[in-house]
Amino acid sequence: MKLLDVRRGVNGTAAAKHEAGAEIGRLWDHPYDVFFPNIDLQDEYSRRIAELFRTTGLKQISFDGLEGLYATGHDGYGVNRFVKMCYDGWGIM
Structure with missing residues (x-):
């Protein structure tokens, strides 16, 4: 497998030096300019969504x-x- 047409420093990130042949531990591509939370921030989002439902009486949400959320590295989990x-x-009971 070959990785082609890679741009360094995309979306406002800083290009970082690496040695030729360095192993890539993770590479994530997405067609939108979005922010992917780590698992801790993901937990905070879920707590705030739950609080919103408890305090406002909302009954439905689209996820x-x-x-x-796959970008956390925890995949389906x-x-x-x-x-x-x-x-x-x-x-809810």
């Missing part, structure tokens, strides 16, 4: 964009964990 934390936080 559009959940694919961005991170996505499912986020949704479950939101649901559990609503206190």
